[in-house]
Amino acid sequence: MRILCCVKRVPAPGARINVTADGLAVDAAHLGFTTSPHEECGVEEAVQITERTGGEVTVLTLGPAEAAEQLRYAASVGAHHGVLIQTDGAAWDPQRTARALTAAIEALEESGGPFDLILFGNESADSGGFQVGVRVCYSLGRPIVNGIKGIEIDGSTLRARREIDGGFEVYELAMPAALGVKEGINLPRYPTMRGRLASKKLAITTMEIDAEVGGQALVRLHRPAETLSQTTILGHGPEAAPAVVDVLEELGVL
Amino acid sequence: MLLVVLEHDRGTLGEAGREALTFGRTLAAKMDVEMHAAVIGAGAPDAAGPDGIASEAGDHGAVRVHTVDDGVLSDFGPEAWGESIAQITRFLAPDAVLACGSERGNEVIAQAAVRLDAPMVANCTDITPPGTGGGQWAMTRVQWGGSLLEDATLDAAGPALLTCALHTVASSPVKPAPSAPPPVQRLDVELPPELARTVVKEHVVLEAGVTLPTAPVVVGGGRGVGSAEGFAPLEELAELLGGRVGCSRAVTNNGWRPHSDQVGQTGTRIAPEIYIASGISGAIQHWVGAMGSKHILAVNIDPEANMVVKADWAVIGDLHQVIPAVSAEIRRRWS
Numbered sequence: 201m202r203i204l205c206c207v208k209r210v211p212a213p214g215a216r217i218n219v220t221a222d223g224l225a226v227d228a229a230h231l232g233f234t235t236s237p238h239e240e241c242g243v244e245e246a247v248q249i250t251e252r253t254g255g256e257v258t259v260l261t262l263g264p265a266e267a268a269e270q271l272r273y274a275a276s277v278g279a280h281h282g283v284l285i286q287t288d289g290a291a292w293d294p295q296r297t298a299r300a301l302t303a304a305i306e307a308l309e310e311s312g313g314p315f316d317l318i319l320f321g322n323e324s325a326d327s328g329g330f331q332v333g334v335r336v337c338y339s340l341g342r343p344i345v346n347g348i349k350g351i352e353i354d355g356s357t358l359r360a361r362r363e364i365d366g367g368f369e370v371y372e373l374a375m376p377a378a379l380g381v382k383e384g385i386n387l388p389r390y391p392t393m394r395g396r397l398a399s400k401k402l403a404i405t406t407m408e409i410d411a412e413v414g415g416q417a418l419v420r421l422h423r424p425a426e427t428l429s430q431t432t433i434l435g436h437g438p439e440a441a442p443a444v445v446d447v448l449e450e451l452g453v454l
Numbered sequence: 455m456l457l458v459v460l461e462h463d464r465g466t467l468g469e470a471g472r473e474a475l476t477f478g479r480t481l482a483a484k485m486d487v488e489m490h491a492a493v494i495g496a497g498a499p500d501a502a503g504p505d506g507i508a509s510e511a512g513d514h515g516a517v518r519v520h521t522v523d524d525g526v527l528s529d530f531g532p533e534a535w536g537e538s539i540a541q542i543t544r545f546l547a548p549d550a551v552l553a554c555g556s557e558r559g560n561e562v563i564a565q566a567a568v569r570l571d572a573p574m575v576a577n578c579t580d581i582t583p584p585g586t587g588g589g590q591w592a593m594t595r596v597q598w599g600g601s602l603l604e605d606a607t608l609d610a611a612g613p614a615l616l617t618c619a620l621h622t623v624a625s626s627p628v629k630p631a632p633s634a635p636p637p638v639q640r641l642d643v644e645l646p647p648e649l650a651r652t653v654v655k656e657h658v659v660l661e662a663g664v665t666l667p668t669a670p671v672v673v674g675g676g677r678g679v680g681s682a683e684g685f686a687p688l689e690e691l692a693e694l695l696g697g698r699v700g701c702s703r704a705v706t707n708n709g710w711r712p713h714s715d716q717v718g719q720t721g722t723r724i725a726p727e728i729y730i731a732s733g734i735s736g737a738i739q740h741w742v743g744a745m746g747s748k749h750i751l752a753v754n755i756d757p758e759a760n761m762v763v764k765a766d767w768a769v770i771g772d773l774h775q776v777i778p779a780v781s782a783e784i785r786r787r788w789s
Contacts, residue, residue, distance in 0.1 A: 213738050215760045217601050226602070237720045295573055322557070325719065327597055327604075330560035330576040330617075331567065334532075338568040343651045345532055346561045349713075363714065366665050369530070370656035380561075383720040384706070384713030415573030419605040421597065429766055431752075437771035438779035444751065445783045447767055451749060453671050453695055453727050454784065 201255035201353075203246040204308070204315040206301060206333070207239040207274065209267040210326045223420035225291065226326065235270045238321030242381045244388040245351060246319055247278035253353065256280040258308065258315070262300055264289030268404050276391035276399035283308065283405045291327065295414025298335035303409050305340060317358065318378035322346050329416075337378045345371045346380035456482040456489045457548035457613075458516065459539055460507060461559055464529065465497025467507045470554035472625035475514035477618040478552050479628070482515075485583045487549055491516035491636075494538050495527035502638040509635035513627040519638045520546065526645045530558065531653030534645055536565020541643045543570060548613050550583070555596075555617035567615045575608050577619035595619070599719035599742035621725060621746050664698055666715065671697030672726045674717055674744070675705060678733020678754070678773055682710040687777045688732065694784050700724060702740045718743035732773035736761030753777065 211217075211226045212234040218227040235243070246257040258281040259274040261267045266289075271282030285304050292300070309315060318340075320333030337344035350361030350368075358373045363384075373379075391399070434443040448454050458478040460471040475491065482489040491511040493501045498521035501508045508519040522538045539562060543551055551566065553559035555577040567574035577596040584591055591608040596619045608614055666672065673692040675685055685699060692699045700717040701710070717724050718740045729747035734740060736752075736759060744750065752765035753773045762768045769776050 213598070213601070215735070215737055217598060217738060219602070293573075298568075323560075325598065328577060328599065329574075330555070331564035331574055334536075334561065334564040335568045338565070343533065345652050347557045365667055366661055367657070367659040369654045370658070371652060372655045373651060384716065387707065387709065415609040416575050417607045417609070419592075419607060421602050421604050424600070424603050429764060431762060431765050432767045433757075434751075434767050434769050435771075436769070438775045440769040440771065440776065441779035441783040444767075444769060444776075444780045445787060447751065448695070448728070448784075451728055453697075454787075 201250060201253055201316045202313065203249060203255065203257050204305065204318045205239065205242045205246050205257060205259045205274070205279070206318070206320050207243065207259055207261050207270055208236045208321070208324045208326075209233050209261060209263045209270045210236045210324065217423070219421045219423065223422065224418065225421070233266070233269065235273060236321050236325040237383045238323065238325075238381055240388050241383050241385050242319035242321055243274045243277065243279055244386050245381060246317070248386065249317075249351070249353060251278070258283060260301065260304060260308070261285070262292065262297055263287060271404055272399040272402055273391070275402040276395040277389055278395070281405070282402050283407065285407045285409050291418055293414040293416045293418075294329040294331045295335065295416070296411045298332045298339070299411035300409045301332065301336050302339040303411065304407055305336065307407070314376050316375045318342070320344070320378065320380045322380040322382045333378065333380045342376055342378050343373050344378040344380060345373065348379045348381045349385045351379065351385070455487050455546065455548045456485060457492055457543065457546060457551045458489060459492045459494070459551065459553040459559070459562065460511060461554055461556060462493065462497050462507060465500055465507065467510050469625060470556040470559060470620070472514055473621070473623055474552060474554040474559070474618060475511060475516060476623045476625045479515040481550070481552065481581050481583070484581075485549060488517050489515055490518045490520060490546070490548070492520045492522065492539070492542060494522045494535050496529060498523040498527075502635070508638045512632050512636040514625065515628045517636050519636050521638060521640050522643050523640070524643055524645045526647060526650050526653065529654040529657065531649065532558075532561045532565050533652045534649040535562040536569060537645055537649055538643050539563070539566035540569035542641050543613055545641065550614040550616060552616045552618060555619045559617050563615050563617050570612060570615070572612055572615055573608055573610055574615040575606060576617050578616055579603065579619050579622045581616060598738065600745065601738045601742055620723065664696065666698045666700055666717070666722045666724060669698040669724070670727045671695040672700045672717070672724050672729045672747070673697060673777075674700040674702070674729060674731045674734055675773070676702040676732070676734030676740070677704040679705065679710070684774070685711065687774070687781065691730070691777055691781045694781055697726065702734050731761050731765070732777055734761050735759050736764060
C-alpha cells in the first residue's frame with residue numbers, strides 16, 4: 201500500500217500560550233515544536249498498516265524549512281519518505297493550504313502512482329480550521345470521513361470507526377480514499393536509536409508551490425480574558441473530606 | 455436570511471442544534487434578517503409531525519424550516535450532507551449559513567464550502583456581519599481548542615459559511631414561546647448516488663446512561679494517580695456520585711486508561727456540574743477540555759498547580775488519601 205500522511209508543525213505549549221507583539225503568531229521563543237497530535241497518530245497508524253501489509257509511507261507537510269524536523273521525526277518512527285512544501289513560515293489560510301497540498305499530491309501521484317490511503321489529522325492543534333482535508337479530497341475526487349479512531353483494512357476496503365456519544369459508527373470506503381484521524385486511534389511509539397540515526401539520512405523532497413489566497417484572514421491573536429476565580433482552600437489532606445461533601449451537597453450532586 | 459443547519463441524530467434534535475439556533479438568533483438580529491433552519495436526511499420527513507424537529511426549531515427562534523430528504527441520506531454521511539447544504543444554499547441564497555462547531559457540524563460545513571468554492575470560518579465565538587453596502591465579515595474564533603482567540607476577517611462573494619464554537623452559548627428557547635410551529639418546506643436535491651460511499655454503514659450503541667460528555671459529575675485523575683490500579687478509588691467516588699471517571703493525556707499516554715476517558719483538546723470536552731480534578735497539574739491541553747465545567751474542585755499536593763489556581767475549591771493533599779476519605783464521608787452521611 202502507498203499511504204500519504206499530511207502533518208503540521210505546531211508549537212508545544214505547556215500551561216500558558218503567549219502571543220508575539222504583532223499578534224500574528226504564538227510566541228515560540230521558549231517553546232519546542234511538535235507534530236500536531238492527531239497527525240502524529242496518523243503517521244503511527246500508517247506505519248502500523250505498512251508493517252502488516254507492506255508498502256510505503258510518505259509524509260507531507262507545508263511550513264518553514266524547520267518543518268523538516270517533523271518529517272525526520274516521522275521517519276524515525278518508520279515513515280519512508282518526506283516531502284516539504286516550503287513557505288516563509290507565515291500562517292496560510294485554509295483554502296490556500298488546501299490548494300498547495302492538492303498540487304503537491306497531484307505531482308507526487310503523477311511521478312509515483314496513486315496513494316491508496318491519505319491520512320489527515322481531524323484538525324490542527326493550533327489554528328483548528330477543520331477543513332483542509334475535506335477541501336483537498338474534494339479537489340482530488342476522493343472520499344473522506346473525519347473523526348476516525350479505528351481503521352481495519354480488508355482487501356481494497358477500509359472499515360473506519362468513529363466515536364459518537366455512547367457508541368460508534370462504522371464507515372466503509374473503497375480505496376483510494378482518505379480519513380481524518382483523531383488521537384486515540386493508537387498510542388504512537390517513541391523513536392528507537394536506530395530510527396533516529398536512519399532519520400538523519402532521510403532525503404527530503406522540497407517543493408515550492410504558491411497558491412491563491414483564500415477568503416479568511418488572520419487579524420490578531422489574543423488570550424481570552426481570564427476569569428480569575430478565587431480558589432477556596434477547603435483544607436489539607438483527608439481531614440478536608442467533610443468540607444468537600446458539604447460542597448457536593450450544596451451543588452445537589454449527592 | 456440566516457440558514458442554520460441542524461445537527462440531529464436520525465430525527466432527534468441534539469444540544470448542538472439548539473446551541474446553533476440560540477447563537478444564530480443573536481447573529482440574525484445583528485444581520486437584521488430572518489433565521490431559517492435546515493433539516494437534512496432521516497428525520498426530515500417527520501420534521502413537521504407532532505414530535506418533529508420543526509416545532510423545537512421554532513421554539514428556538516427559526517421562523518421557517520426547510521427539509522431535505524433523499525435515498526442517499528438514510529443516515530449521516532458527510533459528503534451527502536455537504537452536497538445537500540451546497541444545493542439548498544444555491545437555491546435559497548441565504549446571507550450566511552451557520553452550524554454548531556461540533557465534529558459533524560464543522561465537517562459538513564467544510565464539505566459544503568468546498569462545493570461552493572467558498573471560504574469557511576470554523577468555531578466562531580462572536581460574529582459581526584458586514585455593514586450596509588457590503589464589505590468584510592469580522593469574527594472572533596477559537597484557536598488551540600479555546601486557549602487562544604483569533605480575530606479574523608472573511609471576504610465572501612456569496613453566503614458566509616460559519617460554525618459557532620461548541621458551548622459558546624447555553625441553548626435557550628425564545629420567550630414568549632411562538633404561538634404556532636414554523637412552516638415547513640420540503641426542498642428537492644439531486645444527490646449523485648456515489649455519495650453513499652461515505653454514509654454510515656453501522657451504528658453501534660455501546661452504553662446506555664451516563665457518558666463522559668454528559669455526566670453531571672466527573673472525577674478526573676492525572677499523572678499523580680500513578681498507575682492504572684490507582685484509579686479504583688476514583689471509580690468508587692464517581693459511582694457514588696452517579697458520575698464518570700475522566701483522565702489527562704499523561705494517563706492515556708501511559709496506558710493507564712483508554713483514550714475515550716481522556717478529557718482535553720484532543721479528547722472529550724466535559725461540562726459537568728462539578729469536576730473533581732485530582733493529581734492533575736492543568737496543562738493547556740487538559741484545561742480546554744475541562745473549562746466547560748460549571749464548578750471545579752482540585753485535589754493536589756501542589757498548591758501552585760495550574761488546576762488548583764483555576765479551581766473554585768481545592769484540597770491540598772495526596773489524592774490517594776483524600777479521595778477515599780471523601781467516599782467514606784459520603785457513606786457515613788448516607789447511613
